[in-house]
Structures are given as structure tokens and as C-alpha cells.
Amino acid sequence: MRKLLAALLLSLVAGPALAQLSIEITGAGGNRIPIAIAPFAGEAALPPGVTGVLRADLERSGLFRAIEVPPLVPQPSESSSVNYAEWKSRLADALVLGSIAVRSDGRFEVRFRLYDVVKQTAVGGVAYTVSREQLRATAHRIADYVYEKLTGEKGVFSTKIAYVVKRGARYELQLADADGANEQAMLVSNEPIISPAWSPNGKRIAYVSFQNKKAIVYVQDVEVPKQNVVANFKGSNSAPAWAPDGSRLAVALSRDGNSQLYLVNADGSNLRRLTNSSGIDTEPSFSPDGQSIYFTSDRGGSPQIYRMPAAGGDAQRVTFEGSYNVSPRVSPDGRSLAYIMRNGGKFQAALLDLNTRQVQVLTDSELDESPSFAPNGRQILLATVIGGRGVLSAVSSDGRVKQRLTLSAGDVREPAWGPLVQ
């Protein structure tokens, strides 16, 4: 019943036609793999266009270039014999063929096979039996398969992103597919919402809501419309960051004066203080091994990034260039740190190599905020401001591929990239 109410409420508050993020690619990598994706046999009769989603996914990664495929008669499928010479003459290094068939129970059978045109071999393939609603998700799974086979890294096309939209005086915490489709409101409020953070298993989101006129940290299950208070003390309660095991969160609380870091269990119990400084400590972020916490502190006179043991203890300064370095996020492999630095009068995303100490500025934006790594570490999702309006942008961790995700109406901010789906 609660689910029913919530779904109905969603339709009331959000309306039936949800505005969706559209993605524009504003840069591309150097060596993109040329791939031919032939329309799947039987696909023309279906609306969503599995190969269209697959092609868009791979191109968006910046690592693939989709090759124009002319109409083929008869339409090839994964069971056709492959004329490698023909695909080679079209300059394809890789080829995807497949088919979609309607089963007697109304579900769909989607099959595909991936070929290495250069080596003239089949790399592999998968068959899925899915409902109509799952066709788009199936396209993302095929993209993940192709991406992993050809690059050796996990694809993130089946992941989700969270972000906050401000429409007029209303704030919406939204979840969407990584390509911006299927936007769903998780929380709608007349007061600000900031700092969404995915639990490591992708089932819960921690966030800060001002619905009670001050910052309070909540955790909400993505499938259960119920807010659970994690931290609601005197002053501000904010900056939730999940420990990698999902049992605890680090938070910033001003209950004892200045903003300081604390650990708290995900159910709000067992609060303990982590830092004891005379300045502001905030924006904790766990290293992937759970051993360290990176955070922002102005204890040295200007906001800089520090690292300390996850159980508390002495902190070491991590950033030295510039007078304003904030919002640290450790890469999934633990080797680099994305953060926001003030560069002249601009606030730009930067990447620090934790071994070599080299800093690379990733964007030429005026006002970047809230960096968030894709779970494979390949891209960093950011909030930025263009023409006075908040948009999301994604930049590859080498700075070469840039995308902009724009919502037709409203300000978008506070993105958080969700974990890999099991």
C-alpha cells in the first residue's frame, strides 16, 4: 500500500511527462575503437531501439566511434556467417550483430554476438529473455559487455546517477540511468536538498535536507519511501559519506561548535567524534580500502584537503597548490583524488595523482562543484554553471572527453554517480 501511495504521489507531484536529461558530447578521445553495430534482426518492429541505445552508450564513453552501417539485406543476426572482408572494408575493428524476437508469452529474446574484425574471430555473445520495459536496460548490459571485452575495464552503462533539480522554489532529489533516462524523484521538498551519497550496494541514498529549516542527514532506501534520520543535532548536520562496508557514515556536525567530523552507524546509533580542530572540518570521503578519510579543513588558514586514519588521529595535508581546495573524492583504484580548486577567480575540477603529486586541471569551467567518480574511475561527474543555470557535466579522468547533461527546465546540481550494479 505504501508503494502504491508513493507511486501515485509521484505522478501527482512530478506529472506524467518527466523532463529528461539530454547529453551533449563536447570532446572526444584520441584513439577511439571503430565499431559497427548493425540493427538487430527483428528490431525494426520495436519502439525503443536497442541498438540505438547501445551505440549512444559506446560513443558517449569517448572510447568508441560507431561506424555508419548501410541497410543490409537480408538483415544479419548473431547466427549469420560473417563476411570479415566486407566489415574490414568499412574500416570496422569490431562488429556487433544480433536479433530480437517476440516469444509466445509476450517477452522478448535478445541475442547478440561481438566480433573482432581484425582477428576475424567471434569474441562472445549473450542471450537475454526480458520484458518490454527491460529492453533499454538490456541495451546497457550489452554495452557493458562490449566495453569490457574491448577495453578490459568494467562498463558503467547500467549504473545510476543521483542529482538535485531546483525547479522554481521546489527541490527534487532525482535518480536516473547513467544516460539520463528514466528520471525518478526520490524526494520532493520546498527546502534545499544537498549532498546525496550512494550506499556501496546502491540500495540506499544518504542526503542532507533542509526540510526542517536546518541541515539534517537522512538515509532513504531507493525502494522504500521513508526517511530515516541519521544525524539531527544542534547546528548543522551534513556531508554524509559511506564507509566502503556500508555500515557507517562519516558526517560533519557543528553540535560542538565548529563543523567537525564524526562517525555514525547507518541507523543513527553509536556517534563518535573523529576530528578535534579549531577550524572547519567537512566533506569526508573514504578511501576505497576504508583505511583513510580525506576531508576539507581550514585549520591551516585556508580550505585545503587533508587525510587521516579512518578511526581518527593525526591528519596530513594533501593539497598545497592554491588557497582554496575542497570537495575531495578518491578514485575507485585509490590512486588519485578529484577535487575542486580555485584557479584565478574560477573554481575548477582537478585531479591529483597521489603517488607523483602531480595536479591536472580537468575543465575550463567557471564554477565546478561536487565531483563524483564513475565506478570504473574512467569519468568524473560534476556540477557546473553555464549561462547562470546549473548543469551536470562529465569529464574523462584524462581530461580529454567532456559531456554536458542538460535538463530542459530547471537547475541541476549535486550529482553522485552510483555503484556498479551486480
Next chain:
Amino acid sequence: MRFLCTSLAIFLLAACAGTQTPDSQPPAAVEDRGAGKPGASAQGVPSKPIASVDLTGRPGAAAGASALKDPNNILSKRSVFYDFDRFDVKDEYKPLIEAHAKYLRENGGTRMLIQGNTDERGSREYNLALGQRRSESVKRMLLLLGGREDQIEAVSLGEEKPRATGTGEEAFAQNRRSDMLYPGEY
């Protein structure tokens, strides 16, 4: 009025019950609950949130409350402004804070909420902490000047509720601010 809204919302919910399937819409949405009880399960009924910050002093009951509204009285001024990334109260605002401290001393039953704000540049979370530091610095001065701990609450809105919405130093300067507010004013 709340009851009317509630029943209207329930009616609307019921009216479209036949057209939606819940399973097609995960994850489900939560609307603000009006009860002001964090952790209570969602009612599914949209209504205005009620502040949990309970500052129930009655402004009309306080002696000299009209002074708060009199544009010729320093008490009608409520804002302290700051430089970028700073939270120290400049000397020019000390007479203002002294006047409000005196008002709090003379009206022991009234209360004050101090909201710290920042401009939009930099990190939202750092700005939330900075806004808190700004409001705390005003609170500390008021306490030193005779205000009572149980009269004054300091909170932060960070960069989330800008007074001036433009970009540029003029708007930014307007937004780097602490506001001293009395019951009924927030």
C-alpha cells in the same frame, strides 16, 4: 485548512488510483511530511513542512517589539556582512550586535535565530560550515554581551538561500551574511 488540504490530496490520490501501477515507478518518491517528525513514515500527503526549530517566544508580547520594525531604530537592522571566506565580525557591525544583545537582555522571554549565509562560490558543504561559523561568531558576541544560551540558536543555510540571485561581487557581497531573526521572521 490543513484538514481540507489533506482530504483534497487524498481525494486526488484516490481519483487516479486506477491509472497507475506502482511497480512501474520505482524508486518511489517521498514528499515532505508536515508533521515535522523526522523518521516518521511518509504520509504520502503533501503539506507545508513545519520547522522543528522551536522558537516560541511571542514577538508581540515583548516590550519594545515595535522597535524591531521601526526603520529609525538600529534594531530594525539585522544583517552582518563578511568578506570572502571570512567569518570575523567587522567593527562596523559591533554597535548593531550590542543593540540586539541589549534587546535580548531586556526581553528575557524572546528568542533569536541566527542564519549564516555564504555566496555561491566554492563547495556547498564547505559553505554550509562557513555559514555556521558566521552565525556562531554573532552568537558568541551576543552571549558575551549578556544574551542567554537558551535564547539564541545559530544555524547555517550555506549558499542555498541567496538573497541576491545574480553573479558578481555585488550579489556575492549581499549573500555573505548573518541574519538575526526574531520569532515570526523566518
